[in-house]
Amino acid sequence: MHLPSDNAAFPGVRRAVDDGPNSRDGEPAVTITNLVKRYGSFTAVNDVSLAVQEGEIFGIIGPNGAGKTTTVECISGLRVPDSGSISVYGLSPQRDRDKIKEFVGVQLQESALPPRLKVGEALELFAAFYPNPLDPHEVLESLGMKHIERLAFKNLSGGQKQRLSIALALVGNPRIAILDELTTGLDPEARRDTWALIERMRERGVTVILVTHFMDEAETLCDRIALINHGRIRALDTPEAIAAAAGGNRLRFIPSAPVGDETLYAIDGVQAVERKGRYVTVIGTGDLAASLIHALAAAGVEVSELEARRGSLDDAFIRLTRDTASETSEPEEVQT
Amino acid sequence: MMASMSGARGVHRHRSRAQLAALLKVEAKLSLREPYALGVGVALPAVLLVVFGFISKNVPGNVAGSGLTVIDLYVPTLMVISFIAIAISLPRTIVRDREIGWLRRISTTPVHPARLLAAELILDLVLAAVAIVIIIVGGTVIFGAPLSVGIPFFVLSIALAIAEIFSLGLIVVAVAPNQTAATTVSGVLFFALLFLSGLWVQPVQVGGALREVMWYSPSGAAVRAVLYSVFHATPPVPTLLTLAGYTVLFAFIAVRYFRWE
Numbered sequence: 330m331h332l333p334s335d336n337a338a339f340p341g342v343r344r345a346v347d348d349g350p351n352s353r354d355g356e357p358a359v360t361i362t363n364l365v366k367r368y369g370s371f372t373a374v375n376d377v378s379l380a381v382q383e384g385e386i387f388g389i390i391g392p393n394g395a396g397k398t399t400t401v402e403c404i405s406g407l408r409v410p411d412s413g414s415i416s417v418y419g420l421s422p423q424r425d426r427d428k429i430k431e432f433v434g435v436q437l438q439e440s441a442l443p444p445r446l447k448v449g450e451a452l453e454l455f456a457a458f459y460p461n462p463l464d465p466h467e468v469l470e471s472l473g474m475k476h477i478e479r480l481a482f483k484n485l486s487g488g489q490k491q492r493l494s495i496a497l498a499l500v501g502n503p504r505i506a507i508l509d510e511l512t513t514g515l516d517p518e519a520r521r522d523t524w525a526l527i528e529r530m531r532e533r534g535v536t537v538i539l540v541t542h543f544m545d546e547a548e549t550l551c552d553r554i555a556l557i558n559h560g561r562i563r564a565l566d567t568p569e570a571i572a573a574a575a576g577g578n579r580l581r582f583i584p585s586a587p588v589g590d591e592t593l594y595a596i597d598g599v600q601a602v603e604r605k606g607r608y609v610t611v612i613g614t615g616d617l618a619a620s621l622i623h624a625l626a627a628a629g630v631e632v633s634e635l636e637a638r639r640g641s642l643d644d645a646f647i648r649l650t651r652d653t654a655s656e657t658s659e660p661e662e663v664q665t
Numbered sequence: 666m667m668a669s670m671s672g673a674r675g676v677h678r679h680r681s682r683a684q685l686a687a688l689l690k691v692e693a694k695l696s697l698r699e700p701y702a703l704g705v706g707v708a709l710p711a712v713l714l715v716v717f718g719f720i721s722k723n724v725p726g727n728v729a730g731s732g733l734t735v736i737d738l739y740v741p742t743l744m745v746i747s748f749i750a751i752a753i754s755l756p757r758t759i760v761r762d763r764e765i766g767w768l769r770r771i772s773t774t775p776v777h778p779a780r781l782l783a784a785e786l787i788l789d790l791v792l793a794a795v796a797i798v799i800i801i802v803g804g805t806v807i808f809g810a811p812l813s814v815g816i817p818f819f820v821l822s823i824a825l826a827i828a829e830i831f832s833l834g835l836i837v838v839a840v841a842p843n844q845t846a847a848t849t850v851s852g853v854l855f856f857a858l859l860f861l862s863g864l865w866v867q868p869v870q871v872g873g874a875l876r877e878v879m880w881y882s883p884s885g886a887a888v889r890a891v892l893y894s895v896f897h898a899t900p901p902v903p904t905l906l907t908l909a910g911y912t913v914l915f916a917f918i919a920v921r922y923f924r925w926e
Contacts, residue, residue, distance in 0.1 A: 407769070430775045435770075437766060440767070443761075445699060450691055454691050457683055
C-alpha cells in the first residue's frame with residue numbers, strides 16, 4: 330500500500346498544516362460553551378465551558394464519574410449534548426461529524442480490537458481510513474513497536490495495547506488527539522514511556538486533550554488543566570496556578586507561647602490547623618505567612634522555625650473535590 | 666465549478682473504495698484465522714453432501730412418491746443449510762466486535778462501522794457462492810442428481826433465500842445484548858432452522874400439518890423455492906411470496922433494532 334508520506338516525518342517535525350480546516354491565529358482548537366449532558370435524571374456534565382488552544386496539552390482531571398469522559402465524547406461527536414455548544418475549528422461535532430473525524434484522533438477508554446488482528450494490520454487499516462495518513466511503518470518505528478508488528482492483539486501486554494491505541498490515534502495524522510485514561514493499569518515504566526510519546530505529539534504540533542485521574546500525569550504533561558467534579562469545572566488554569574491557588578500553603582512553626590485554635594482560625598485565609606509536639610501547622614490560602622506573623626505579634630506571640638511548603642496539585646485536587654462532596658451549597662470557583 | 670465538484674466526488678469515491686478494500690482484506694484474514702463461518706458454512710454442507718450422496722446410492726428410487734431421489738431432495742436443503750450456518754456465524758463476530766468496543770472505535774474514524782458490516786457480508790456472500798458451487802457440482806457430477814438449473818428462478822430463489830436468512834442472523838446481532846446471549850439464541854435458532862429445512866426429515870416424507878409448517882417456515886420456504894428452480898420448474902407463487910414476505914419482515918426488524926454500540 331502506498332501512502333502519502335510527505336508530512337510523515339514523525340517525530341520531531343511539526344505537522345504540516347496545509348490540509349484540514351484553516352486555523353487563524355489565536356483561535357482555539359476547541360471551544361466548549363455551557364455544555365450540559367444528562368443521562369436520565371443524572372446530570373453528567375453541568376454547564377462546562379472551556380477553550381483548548383492549538384498545540385497545547387490540555388488535561389481534563391477529576392474523580393471517577395466526574396463527567397470527564399462524557400465531555401470528551403461530546404467533542405468527538407460520540408455523544409450529543411443536551412444543551413450548550415461545541416466548536417472544533419469552527420465545526421460542530423454533530424453537524425460536521427464526518428469532517429471532524431478526519432482530523433481528530435481518538436483513543437477510547439476500554440476499547441479493544443478483534444483478538445486475532447495483528448498490530449501492523451490494524452495500523453494499515455486505520456491509515457486507509459484517513460485522507461492524509463502517516464506511513465504505518467514509520468509510526469511503528471517511531472513508537473518503538475516494530476518488534477510487535479506481527480503480534481495479534483490478544484497476545485499484547487497492557488502497555489503494548491496502550492501503545493497500539495496511541496498509534497491508531499496518530500496514524501490518521503490528526504490535528505487534535507483525544508486520549509482517555511491512557512495510562513490506567515500500566516506499570517510505572519510503561520507510564521513514563523507513554524508520557525514521552527505524548528510529549529512527542531506536542532512537539533509535532535498536535536493538540537492533545539488528555540483525560541486522566543492521575544495528578545502526577547497531569548502535572549508532568551499538561552500545559553493547562555480543567556478540574557471537573559460532579560459535572561462542573563472547579564478549576565481551570567496551569568497545574569502550577571491551580572496548585573498555588575487551591576492547594577493552599579502549609580506553614581509550620583513553633584510559637585513562643587501556646588496559642589489557641591480560635592486565634593489561629595481567626596487569621597485571614599487559615600483553613601486548617603494541625604499540631605504535632607511543639608510544632609503547629611496552619612494550612613490555608615493567600616499571603617498566609619504575613620497574616621500569621623502579624624496576628625500572632627498582635628497577640629504577643631513570636632514565631633520561630635517558620636517553614637513554608639507550597640501545596641501540590643494533589644492537595645488542590647483533594648480540597649476541590651472534597652468541598653463539593655461535603656457542601657450542599659454552590660461550590661466556590663477558583664479564580665486565578 | 667462542475668468539473669471540480671465531480672472531481673471531488675471522484676476522489677471521495679476512490680477513497681471510499683480504498684476504505685472498503687482495506688476492510689475486506691482485514692476481514693478476510695480474520696475469517697481465515699477464525700474459520701467458523703468457513704467451517705460450518707462450507708465444510709459442513711460438503712460433508713453432508715457426501716453423506717446424503719451415499720445414502721442416495723444405497724437407497725435408490727424416489728422418496729415418498731415425490732419422484733425425486735434422496736440426493737435430489739437434499740441439494741436444495743444443503744444449500745439453505747449453508748446459508749443458515751453462515752448467517753448464524755454473523756453474531757459471533759459482529760456481537761463480539763460491538764461488545765469489545767471495536768465498532769465504537771471504528772466510528773471515531775472517517776469510516777462508519779456499517780462499512781465493516783458490509784465487508785463482512787460481502788465475504789459471507791462469497792462463502793455462500795462457494796458452497797452453492799460445491800453442492801451443485803458435487804451433487805450432479807459425483808452423485809448424479811439430474812439437475813437442470815433454471816437460471817432466472819434459481820437466481821431469484823437463491824437471492825431471496827440468502828437475504829431472508831442473513832437478515833435473520835442480523836436480527837440476532839441486533840437484539841442480543843452480549844456474546845453469551847447471541848450464542849444461546851443462535852444455537853437454538855440454528856437447530857430449528859435446520860429441522861425446518863428438512864435435514865432430518867423431508868416435508869414430502871412427513872405429510873399433513875407438519876409438511877405445511879415446514880413449507881411455509883423461513884428455511885422450508887427457501888428450500889422449496891430452490892428445489893423447484895434447480896429442476897427447471899417455476900416455484901409455487903405462495904412459496905415465493907412467503908419467502909419475500911419473510912425477507913422484508915426480517916430485514917425491517919434487523920434494520921430497526923440494529924445497534925452499533
